[in-house]
Amino acid sequence: MPHATGPEPQPPRPEDRAPEDRPPEGMATQAPAPGDLAPETLLPDELLATFRERAAGYDRQNRFFDEDFADLVRIGYPLMLVPRDRGGLGFTLQQAVAAQRRLAAAAPATALGINMHHVLVGVAHTLRLRGDARADRIFEQAAAGEIFAFGISEAGNDSVLFDADTTAVAAEDGYRITGTKIFTSLSPVWTRLIVHARDDAEGRTPLVFGFLDRAAEGIEVLDDWDTLGMRASQSRTTVLRSVPMPADQVLTRTPVGPNPDPVVWGVFGCFELLLAAVYTGIADRAVELAVEIAGTRRARGGGAPRAEHPDVRWQIAEAALLRDGVELQLLRLTADVDALGTAGAPDHGPRWFLLFSGVKHRATEAAREVVDLALRTAGGAQYSRGRELERLYRDVLAGIYHPSDSESVHAAVAKALLGPIGG
Template identity: 75%
Template sequence: MPDDDALLHRLLPEQLLTTLRGRAAGYDRENRFFTEDLADLVATGYPLLLVPREHGGAGADLRQAVAAQRRLAAAAPATALGINMHHVVMGMARTLHQRGDRRAEHLFAQAAAGELFAFGISEAGNDAVLFDAATEAVADGDGYRLSGTKIFTSLSPAWTRLLVHARETAAERNPLVFGVLERDAEGIEVRQDWDTLGMRASQSCTTVLEGAPLRPEHVLTRTPAAPNADPVVWGIFGCFELLLAAVYTGLADRAIEVAAGIAATRRSRAAQAPYAQDPDIRWQLAEAVIVRDGIELQLDRLAADVDALGTPAEPPHGARWFLLFSGLKHRATEAARRVVDLAVRSSGGGQYFRGAELERLYRDVLAGIYHPSDSESVHAATARALLGPAAG
């Protein structure tokens, strides 16, 4: 694999990160998509981060991708969250590639040709997420026609390919079908309805499918409508949780950096000294770093475990993989919320005003509670593994 530092600085050079950070407040204020950021990231080859080199990509492993997304999120969290969904699809394809499974190889070629992938899985009221779907798939003799509504579809203004799932209602046992839709196909409506508290530049609009065609060659897998470890589902789940955790850890990195800078320059009138010398401020910022550091180590280790797929070093996590993925996402997003709260507490009332960077990070970090796996599902799954099914 390419050297970590060399790859990160080639795809995300410091000058570019400074530029992206400078745009973030404007995107948030105007509730506008990160069009210019995306053009700059495409110019460095960043969407090809997880595409193997033999397929024209940067050849990063998941551990490197986690580090890259963390670095990007420290500059522009909503931009990182948006491009994250493309990386999830490429990450899924890469985990299949590691297993010797060629079902998603064609996605690499599409990405290398400039296609941008989004993630059309979330549905209102579907708390089973990957393991069920409200969207219907009707076989039509040439693949399927999909009808339903997908929410939180990041990259809405720019995606050209959409990873989706739907329930094949006419088939025995109603299996789920997973595949990729093309943006210019009929039956796809993107609603301009993204006006949220935070992560505004991600423009994660609602996508309505009305008989959208899913061609046979674009079907990735069919699975039971129930928890299962199909390699496509496994790859989506694992890469989504790890890369999402990376984004929120990067946001926490930036909150610490901003708060430390404020503490060094903001002075106490009573003590006639910088707040960096105040014992309470020092404790708060130290606590923020301690909380962040614990997640950093977990994130790095679990990403490395995924990178070991198909090698003698592959860890025997078995059925625990899903619990490890969802548990890490939960801990990372909760840790990031704690870090940002501590940063705001330590930085004075000026950060309460609109336009202050910590004010924006405070709003952005709240989005973490809505991404799967949410707190309720993580605890329910862990309790079920530990204690068995709940009575009744």
């Protein structure tokens, strides 16, 4: 894969964007009516058809979804989880998940890319529900047009959120961050990057979480995204060389290992639930395509459509059953998160992390099986490059690499049920 020889050209700052690319004006003073909060209203069928048509070209050319991104900004999509009184659309997490599922059914890589922005605004959503003032700074930046990206993954770091190879060195006003982050979605357009890094100075709590400004010195984005699927997400490698993290952009410090810190909890939960939404959206589209193709495909010489063949009917029904099971889990768990801070909030305790990782695992595995079943019913024509099911088959495979992966999910559940090995 080619690497850039220097820093990539910087994306425009929010105030420098063309008027048509800025968040819609007046959102802070003119909140949408309750009926306008439906994902179907925000993402009408006509717009999704345009996204679906573009998706094949983005995939073929291995380029970022620039036009989709401009359209999403135009409709205020990055502001879904920002409260209406703070300039946003005031979605609940459950509504945001429904919208992401709808977007993913049209353009999976577009949904996966913008997902990472929603994860960070989702953290603010959960902080606000807890009455935590740290939500305010995230909402303020999002409403000003900042685009957040996710700089947590590191090559070989199986602990993901709970430890870091990237280092944080205390500076006069905050920290200097050095390390390499992989799978940084939205690489061409992000303006704020959340990272975690390890500060091993004696007497300090080791892990630092906070935001970096895209315009800061020491950031290099490599042009190294040339993958099997999810190509338009452009989730490139980001190299950090003593990048300043101002003190006012530090969100939290935590010990190494799983812990209930509200920021870490929010990142973990929103990441897993929004990922599950994207892959469930892929499953939605695969079932839809399987039904369409079965209804029109006939054996040579005529005869009944494939939709009347018993094996085809069983396979499509099985695909729908798998998809429906994940849908119900997503509805329940997002409702539980949205209930934080209320008298009816569930107390899952340490099981929260198992529930979050479990629904992501089931969603990605179910989506893979659904797409496989759809391909089996659709015939060999869908094996050709450029067919939508062929692209969905490649896109859905990315789900096995997102944390929490299958191995870590099973290890965590086994530990909860059986205790630690050797314990």
